[in-house]
Amino acid sequence: MLVKKEPNFDHLTVKSLVALAMLMSTAFSVQGQAVPSEEENIPFLMTFGNKADTSWGDDDYSQTFFFVVPETYKGMVFIRVFDPDIGGKNDELNGTFDTKMQYSVYGGKEAFTHPDAQGTDPTGNYKSGTLLATRTFGVDPKFDNNWYTFGPFNPTAGELDLKYGGYMFKVICDGVTGDDGNMYRYFMSTSATANVPIEGGNAFSYEYSFRMHDNAKEVSHIYPYVDPECTKIRQENFDWDDDGVIRVTSEVRREQFCTVSGDNVWAKSEFAIIEGEKGKSLDFQFIKKGIRNNNVVINVRNQRGDLLKFYSSPIGGVPKYKYTIEANRKPKSKQ
Amino acid sequence: MKKALALLIILVAIVALPCRKSIAQIYKFQQYTTKEGLCNQFIYSVAQDKHGFIWFTTGLGLCRYDGFQFSSPDSDLPASNVTTSFRDNNGNLWFGYNDGLTVKYDGTEFFRVDTSTTKTAVTQIIQAPDGEVLIATQTGGITRIGKKLDRFTEGFEEIMINAMCFVGDDRLLAGSQDGLYLYQYKNDRQEMALIAGNEELSYMTVTSVIPKNDHSGYWIATESDGIFYVTVDGNHFSTLRLDISELQDAQVQSVYEDMLGNLWISTFGKGLYRIHLSEEMHILKTSVYNSANGLGSDYVKQVHFDNQQNLWVATYGHGVACITNLAVSFFETLNPIGNNATAVLSADNSEYWIAGTGAIIRMITKPEPKTVVLERANGLPNEKITVLRTDDLGNLWFGTEKNGLYKVDRDAQNASLFYREENSLSNAIQDFIFADEKIWMATRNGVLVIDPQTGKKTKQYTTFDDGLPYNNIRNIFKDSKNRIWVATNSNSLLDIKSGYRLTLPDESETEFSAIAEDNMERIWAGTTGKGVYLFDEARDTIYRFTSENGLKTDYCYAMTFDGNGHIWIGHRLGLTSINTNRLTVNTFGVDNGIFGDVNPLAMILNESGEMLVGMTDGVMMYDVKADQTQEQVPMLNLSQVLINDQPYNAYKPVVLPYGKHKVQFDFVGLQYSNPASVSYQYLLMNYDNGWTKLSKSTTANYPRLEDGDYSFWVKACNNDNCTEETMLFTIKIRNPYWKTWWFVLLAVVAVIGLGYAVIAIRERNHRIQQEYLENELKARTREVHKQKEEIEIKNRDITDSINYAQRIQFSVLPSTSTLLEHSSGAFIFYRPRDIVSGDFYWFEYFPETHRLLIVCADSTGHGVPGAFMSLIGTTLIKDIALRPDVHGPADILYRLDENIQSTLNQNRDSEQANDGMDIIVCEINTETRFTRISSAMRPFIVYHKGTPTTYKSSRSSIGGQRLGNKTFATTELQLAKGDTIYMFTDGYTDQFGGPSGKKLKMTRLQNILNDIYDRDMDEQHRVIKENFDLWKGNDKQIDDVLMIGVKI
Incomplete structure (x- = not known):
């Protein structure tokens, strides 16, 4: 006799929900223009000064994000940075806070479409396009644990890419000097003074550099989008310090574990894409053991070597594995 | 203790209570967004082309404005980010795009500048002193457009140029993301080298570099670090930072210096600043324009003053704002009077008083801005305040609509009733002034004069005794000559002190409502319904302004002179300004942000040159000195x-x-x-x-x-x-084509050609015909010649024959000797027309009877036929005359006639010619001198004893057709010696000639004979001959001529 099995939620998923609820109390918006987004449960983006050792977690001292403004949007665009400066309680001290971070916003021609802009490393003309705004921060208590706003920008100042349905703005954070770690966040807003999302907007990156929670119970996620032609992916991660596992799930994949890296090294692994995953997002879950101030860098490529995009607001929604009934499970006997 | 504390709190509250936040000054910018047709809300720059159109560079391309509508250029220019614009010395506009494209607009067409190698955003375009245009790009260096296109990238690899400006002829100041740099042309201007960097501005994002108007230095705007004044001496910088506290945390986008030397600083986040600097670079005044006071946006990219000094503000995200006169601002949200400002007062720009119903707002701007409100708690009546004044001591006085005159002690800030009487009309104070140490109040009950010390009324002017035309006095005004004018219902303005009047020409009743005086001491008067009058006493002229010649309306409620050559008049929904020199009129209304009505007499000019106007929707302030507008033709x-x-x-x-x-x-x-x-x-x-x-x-x-x-x-x-x-x-x-010159020419040529062809053909034909004719003529001529020769021969023969005939005829004619022998003298004038003649004569003497018979005859015809007749006649006459049975001349004629007819068969054959003759037969008895003459058809003249007698002839001729019986009469004369008989044929009298070509006629012949009858016959012969020749002249002789003259 078959007995309907109740869904057995993984304890990690339950914890994710709890974490999400906790995160609701913060200033995060539920929209995808927050980077990192709430769905990702990532506390901060991470970029170190270019004098830091890569063992601290940053392989290239630079991080690029793209923000998409829908073509139909005609208002002002602000790109806000949380805690852009160096120092304070969020940033990672290495000796003294002597680091400077340069934030630059690009738009215009080839800001996104230049091949060098879509790589993982800050090489070549990765700063393609028209520089719209830039500012370098050192120690600046005014902006510590506070927001700095770039803009306003004219939506048409971005690079129009109809494949993405809008104008692309590129934001690059470079550690131009020093060896400290800068922890920060982004938000693309319609307001200079508040985080008001642009309807239909989104943000993505090709390589994610972020700080994980210290609390091992916190699971961070990233959601690479699998293009319909993708048959196999290869993930690469850097300096995971063997701090737990990286587990991949999707609507049709219960779990897939990735090879995790050790200290100051890269690790990679591949797996095939299941048909039901094409055109949707995967859920990369970072399940830690407990190392504090752990930073990680990760990227994912398809079988052609093209980088998959990590969307802040996952395309197709946060993938939830759809359980099926397990007929072989024996019911508990009555005593 | 507690009570003291409570009292202190109350006192503090009382003092503090009236203090309010400062009232903001509002500027009525005209906003243009995509709703009004603007291409895009994000404006990067504004420029004006040589034709006067305003151009906006926007996030979606270029947009042009003509005062009524926006339009995009009809060209293939991309609708993308146009980041910058520039107007060169020739009036051409240059536009730079985000993707590196640069276009030039010459007022007619767009020209793309070939900067294809530059794909980075154009950040600025300037013009060098030598006229070359330089285009700065963000990462692509500088492109120079002169005779050829040059690019300068060396030295700019690490520099992202935001702004630039020339220093002298060969050096360039370049503002970048990280400072200010100085470049210089090298190698004959083929290279540009970095020669210095401004250390003080290191690592600053420079957004704007412009020369100071007096070219003594340069204004440098940085994004986050303020405004600097920089001079360049060789390669050395001298830098002065302007201490503008308001710009802290402002993202400065650009700086601009207007023609008055004010700096305009455009910022993101804090709006637009106008900084009024002294010559020593001290900040005298800072004005801000933002979303709170009318600009509509806090994100300003750039400003531009057009050629009419209208200010255009390029905002980022809110379109364009324009204000035509920054000198005009508004005070709104005037709590607690609810924006209805019924009276205004200001001594200078440190203090403004605005009154409404039940409250007076005092706005203090210096030393610290604050606002104080006086209300009921301060003793103000709950009623409309009609007029505000201050006395020499600084006390505030105000009149009320119904409740008399109040005074506010300056220090106490409490109002107290100063004057009120039982007559309510006297308490309706419409205006008052201080003059001659008195208070002169314009009320509904005439003019009241009050002593300001005692509060007692010293005099009252009404209609009853004092000559006031009307008791309702709307305005009382003291002019520069100390005359006190009243505005009321009248046909004139009245100086109440002297009684002097300025009377309207038509003396019509007019409601005067307001009075002012201009700088030429001329009095202006506004009316309700009849416009404005200007009384020019010096010229004894009155001018009138109405809505027909430009006045906003004919209803005027307030009036003042602005000290700058204009009289201002307040109406409903607007103002009128009249230029007192040119007497031209300008109006202001909703287009200038005026949506309310001007309250009666609520208009004043303070000593700082600010005109305040109280209206139903706030207070308008016009800063005369700040007015940069220029009157220009459109x-x-x-x-x-x-x-x-x-x-x-x-x-x-x-x-x-x-x-x-x-x-x-x-x-x-x-x-x-x-x-x-x-x-x-x-x-x-x-x-x-x-x-x-x-x-x-x-x-x-x-x-x-x-x-x-x-x-x-x-x-x-x-x-x-x-x-x-x-x-x-x-x-x-x-x-x-048929009207074109070439067609006409062709047509003319064709016509001429055709005509020529026709002519040629005709000529050819004519020539052919002529040749034919000539040939024929030649042939005929030859024939004629031949015939002529024949004829000549024959003619010669004939002529010879005729000549011979003439000899025969002459031989037949008798000799004149017979005639001479038997008379006293005689002549025969015989002139045949041709060789032979039809005229003939015959005479014979018959000695036995002593008869001399003379015949003068004219045969029919002349020439050969006549000669034949003459021969016949001669023969017959001779035969007849010799017959013994002839009885006289008549008988001779009878017989002759019969013989002629018989000879010519005239009596038998009617078809025969009517040949015959006219003849005279004269028989003279030489013994007795008895003469018998018979004539057929010929007259004859006889001079008997010197008396001429012309005898007519018988009317029958000899021969010819017999028409009845012929009768030949005989004229018998007894002549004397010396008498003369003249017989002649008609050839003499019928000869044409003389001056008129007429016949000689009988009369002339008679005249001739009268002259010569008594002369010798030879002489007479000569005269007769000469006269005939003279008369005939060159005319042809028409007939044979025969004249016989015989003297008895």
Whole structure:
């Protein structure tokens, strides 16, 4: 006799929900223009000064994000940075806070479409396009644990890419000097003074550099989008310090574990894409053991070597594995 | 203790209570967004082309404005980010795009500049002193456009240029993301080298570099670090930072210096700042324009002053804002009076008083801005305050609508009733002034004069005793001559002290409502319903201004002189300004942000040159000294030309093919301050008979233009000036081919050719015919010659024959000796017309009877026929005369006649010719001198004793047709010796000649004979002959001539 099995939620998923609820109390918006987004449960983006050792977690001292403004949007665009400066309680001290971070916003021609802009490393003309705004921060208590706003920008100042349905703005954070770690966040807003999302907007990156929670119970996620032609992916991660596992799930994949890296090294692994995953997002879950101030860098490529995009607001929604009934499970006997 | 504390709290509350936050000054910017047709809300820059159009560079391309509508250029330019604009010395506009494209607009067409190698954003365009244009790009260095295109990238690899400016002829200041740099031309201007960097501005993002107006240095704007004044001496910088505290945390986008030396600083987040600097660079005044006081946005990219000094503000995200006069601002949200400012007062720009119903707001600007409100708690009555004044001691006085006069002690800030009486009309204070140490109040009950010390009324002017025309006094005014004028219902303005009047010419009753005086001491008076009067006493002239000649309305409620040559009049929904020199009129209304009514007499000018106007929706302040507007003529342009409903380039003449064309001209006189005030006249030369009437229409339609040359002329007028007649466009519609010169020429040539051909053909034919004729003629001539020769021969023969016949005839004629022998003298004038003659004579003497018989005969015809007749006649006469049975001359005639007829068979054959003769037969008895004469058809003349007698003849001739019986009469005369008989044929008297070509006639012959009858017969013969020849002259002899003269 078959007995309907109740869904057995993984304890990690339950914890994710709890974490999400906790995160609701913060200033995060539920929209995808927050980077990192709430769905990702990532506390901060991470970029170190270019004098830091890569063992601290940053392989290239630079991080690029793209923000998409829908073509139909005609208002002002602000790109806000949380805690852009160096120092304070969020940033990672290495000796003294002597680091400077340069934030630059690009738009215009080839800001996104230049091949060098879509790589993982800050090489070549990765700063393609028209520089719209830039500012370098050192120690600046005014902006510590506070927001700095770039803009306003004219939506048409971005690079129009109809494949993405809008104008692309590129934001690059470079550690131009020093060896400290800068922890920060982004938000693309319609307001200079508040985080008001642009309807239909989104943000993505090709390589994610972020700080994980210290609390091992916190699971961070990233959601690479699998293009319909993708048959196999290869993930690469850097300096995971063997701090737990990286587990991949999707609507049709219960779990897939990735090879995790050790200290100051890269690790990679591949797996095939299941048909039901094409055109949707995967859920990369970072399940830690407990190392504090752990930073990680990760990227994912398809079988052609093209980088998959990590969307802040996952395309197709946060993938939830759809359980099926397990007929072989024996019911508990009555005593 | 507690009570003291409570009291202190209360006191503090009382003192503190009236203090309010400062009331903001509002500027009425005209906002233009995509709703009004603007291409995009994000404006990067503003420029004005040589024709006067305003251009905006936006996030979606270029946009042009003509005062009425926005339009995008009809070209293939991309609708993308245009980041910068520049106007060069030739009036061309240059536009730089985000993707590196640069275009030049010469007022007619766009030209792309080939900067294809530069794909980075154009950040600025400037012009060098030598005229070359330099284009700065973000990461692509500088492109120079001169005779050729040069690029300078060396030295700019690490520099992202945001702004630049020339220093002298060969050096360039470049502002970048990380500072200010100085470059210099090298190698004959083929290279540009970095020679210095400004250390003080290191690592600062420089957004703007402009030369100071006096060219003593440069203004440098940095994004986050303020404004600097920099001078360059060689390679050394001298840098001065302007201490503008308001700019802290502002993202400065640009800086601009206007013609008055004010700095305009555009920021993101804090709006627009105007900094008034002293010559020593001290900040004298800072004004801000942002979303809180009318600008509509806090994100300003750039400002631009057009040629009429209108300010255009390029905002980022909120379109364009424009203000035509920054000198005008508004105070709104005037709590607690609810914006209805019924009275205003200001001594200078440190303090403003605004009154309404039940409250007075005192706005203090210096030393610290604050606002104090006086209300009921301060003793103010709950009623409309009509007028505010201050006395010499600084106390505030105010009049009320119904409740008399109040005074506010300056220090106490409490109002107290100063004057009120039982007559309520006297308590209705409409105006009051301080004069002659008294208070003169204009009330509904006349003019009351109050002692300010005692509060007692010292005098009252009413209609009853004091000559006031009306008791309701609306305005009382003291002029520069200390006269006190009252405005009331009257036909004149009255100086209440002297009784002097300024009377209207038509002396009509007028409601005067307000009075003012200009700087020429002329009195101006506003009325309710009849406009404004100007009394020019010096010229003894009164001028009148009404709505028909430009006044906003004929209802005037307030009036003042602004100290700058203008009289201002307050109306409902607007103001009128009259230039006191030119007497031109300008109006202000909703287009200038005025939406309320001016309250009666609520208008004042303070010593700082600020005019305050109290209105129903707030207070308007006009800063006369800050007024930069310039009265200019509108700039005429064609905004569109449609030909057959297709648009054409409005700046290029058009040539159209022959046909009928529909043409429409849309034109505009660019005047951004008040575009609707411009009126137009137009004329299509060679089509219209004259200029159209002045109207607001900006379109001219011509539905059917035919071939010809046309030029379209327009002239425009605003309130102050008119343009000249300006030709804006020319159209040539080609003539049909049949009207073209070449066709006409061809036609003429063809006609000529045809004519020539015809002529040639005819000539040829003629020539052929002529040749034919000539040949024929020759032939005929030859024949004629031959015949002539024959004829000549025959003629000669005939002539010889006739000549011989003449000899025969002469031989037949008797010799004159017989006649001479038997008379006293005689002559015979015998002149045949041809060789032989038809006239003949015969005479014979018969001695036995002593008869001399003389015959003078004229045979029919002359020449040979006549000669034959003469021979016949001679023969017959001779025969007859010798017959013995002849009884006299008549008998001779009878017999002759019979014989002629018989001889010529005339009596038998009627077809025979009527030949015959006219004849005279004269028989003279030489013994007795008895004479018998018979004549047939010939008269004869006899001189008997010197008396001439002309005897007529018988009316029958000899021979010819017999018509009845002939009768030949005989004239018998007894002559004496010396008498003369003249017998002649008609040849002498019928000869043509003389001066008139007439016949000689009998009369002349008689006259001749009268002259000569008594002369010798030879002499007579000579005279007769000479007279005949003389008379005949060159005429042909028409007949044979015979004249016989015989003297008895």
